[in-house]
Amino acid sequence: MTSSGTGRCWQVRPTSRSGVGRLPGVELAAVADPDRELLDRIATCHGIESCYRDALALIDDDSLDAIILATPDEQHVSQAMAALERGRHLFVEKPLASTWEEGRELQQLAVSHGVLLQVGMILxxxxxxxxxxxxxxxxxxxxxxxxxxxxxxxxxxxxxxxxxxxxxxxxxxxxxxxxxxxxxxxxxxxxxxxxxxxxxxxxxxxxxxxxxxxxxxxxxxxxxxxxxxxxxxxxxxxxxxxxxxxxxxxxxxxxxxxxxxxxxxxxxxxxxxxxxxxxxxxxINGRVFGALREQLADFLGCVASGQSSKVADVKSAVExxxxxxxxxxxxxxxxxxxxxx
Structure with missing residues (x-):
């Protein structure tokens, strides 16, 4: 997090964009999507200056404190590994991985790099x-x-x-x-x-x-x-x-x-x-409510405090x-x- 308490994060899911962008103390600083038209529309709607066509290019952006990964399921492991290796706090939509071994590797990677890893078990x-x-x-x-x-x-x-x-x-x-x-x-x-x-x-x-x-x-x-x-x-x-x-x-x-x-x-x-x-x-009127908002608020609050979530622990997600x-x-x-x- 920056010294002012403003978090910088990335995400791609339309509902997540509205949920993150309106959370107090959070700056939606960058976005990535391979669809150029959609990317431009998102950037204009949310006032985002940093736009990428490739997720890995965004992950390389050292100005970001946290990343919300909501890409296609089969891309989660490689992108999550890249984010964790670069020391980014990471929220990953379920599933974290397609195998237990991959999930455990990501869990251990987060620990070794001293960053938070949380999985989107929204219920x-x-x-x-x-x-x-x-x-x-x-x-x-x-x-x-x-x-x-x-x-x-x-x-x-x-x-x-x-x-x-x-x-x-x-x-x-x-x-x-x-x-x-x-x-x-x-x-x-x-x-x-x-x-x-x-x-x-x-x-x-x-x-x-x-x-x-x-x-x-x-x-x-x-x-x-x-x-x-x-x-x-x-x-x-x-x-x-x-x-x-x-x-x-x-x-x-x-x-x-x-x-x-x-x-x-x-x-x-x-x-x-x-x-x-x-x-x-x-x-409703461009704002997202409900469990998704609560989930993202919990993750970003954990990033700010440096404490793991008491609701959604990564150990359970791997199990x-x-x-x-x-x-x-x-x-x-x-x-x-x-x-x-």
């Missing part, structure tokens, strides 16, 4: 999930008996990820992270099966059963078959569609459910029913990658994968 900052976590942490649920996470997405969105990233790393990673967060326990074994159409890298659907050291059993499900005319609950300037998400937690004393599809706001148009999510990254890798392996081999070691 830890969403109000319903954060409130539920506080109740579980306070012991009000007793011992956790079961955890069920469902995250099914629009059919038309599958082609955009089919050969870029595995479903486990794209969607199921959120629920793996929530399981680790809520349970405070380790996953010791994994069973999983997938459903495939074609020879894509990613399966069209995946179902996993996980056993935890504390006795809790978890069921996680994700697929890409939500019909085209389902209610639209994700509406942004770069993507719209449906994420049919649900979380159910059963404890010995209480149980709870979060339904991510049902918004209190519903809008009917001639083409569709819109049920816009108002908790993750709602954009989630280890579990994700076990799910992929269980699908491939049709066997139970042990994680006791």
């Amino acid at each position: 830890r900052y969403e109000a319903s999930h954060r409130w539920l976590y506080s109740q579980i942490e306070a012991g009000l649920f007793g011992d956790l008996v079961s955890f069920r996470g469902q995250r099914n997405c629009s059919r038309r969105s599958f082609q955009g990820i089919a050969d870029r990233i595995h479903t486990v790393h794209r969607t199921l990673i959120h629920d793996i992270d929530l399981l680790l967060w809520f349970s405070g326990s380790q996953v010791i074994s994994v069973m999983a099966m997938d459903y495939r159409q074609g020879s894509h890298l990613s399966p069209n659907g995946c179902l996993a059963m996980l056993k935890l050291a504390n006795g809790c059993v978890a069921q996680l499900e994700s697929s890409w078959y939500v019909p085209d005319h389902s209610p639209v609950n994700v509406i942004s300037d770069h993507w719209s569609g449906c994420i049919d998400a649900e979380l159910a937690v059963v404890g010995t004393q209480r149980s709870a459910r979060i339904n991510g599809l049902q918004s209190p706001l519903q809008v009917w148009t001639n083409q569709q029913l819109q049920s816009p999510d108002l908790s993750l990254w709602p954009s 989630a990658l280890r579990i994700a890798q076990a799910v992929v392996e269980a699908c491939r081999t049709n066997t139970v994968v042990s994680l006791n070691s």
Whole structure:
């Protein structure tokens, strides 16, 4: 951070731009995007002077204190490594990497260079999930008996990820992270099966059963078959569609459910029913609110204080990658994968 307390950072995701640029004490100093027209529009809108067509060129900018990396998933590891090696504090959208080994290497690299590394597990900052976590942490649920996470997405969105990233790393990673967060326990074994159409890298659907050291059993499900005319609950300037998400937690004393599809706001148009999510990254009059804003504020606050996040620790993000890798392996081999070691 500069002596005046103004942070300088870079990011590319449209919602992140609005979220960062309006945080107090933060200067959105540079941006990179390969699309020249989009880059010019961003720079004009946010008054940014330093613009790059290449992420690595921006990472070389020594005037920056922190970088927010929201590039395509397959670019995360190489770009994150470059940023950490240059001593930049770094926020990376999930997934941190596509393998546990790569994630652990990035974690160790951050430690060796004395910089902060944080991963965008946004649901830890969403109000319903954060409130539920506080109740579980306070012991009000007793011992956790079961955890069920469902995250099914629009059919038309599958082609955009089919050969870029595995479903486990794209969607199921959120629920793996929530399981680790809520349970405070380790996953010791994994069973999983997938459903495939074609020879894509990613399966069209995946179902996993996980056993935890504390006795809790978890069921996680994700697929890409939500019909085209389902209610639209994700509406942004770069993507719209449906994420049919649900979380159910059963404890010995209480149980709870979060339904991510049902918004209190519903809008009917001639083409569709819109049920816009108002908790993750709602954009209103050019300002972004919700969990995304809270997440970025936490990261930049940590950069300013020099302290790691108390909400989203990189150790958990790396452990989630280890579990994700076990799910992929269980699908491939049709066997139970042990994680006791």
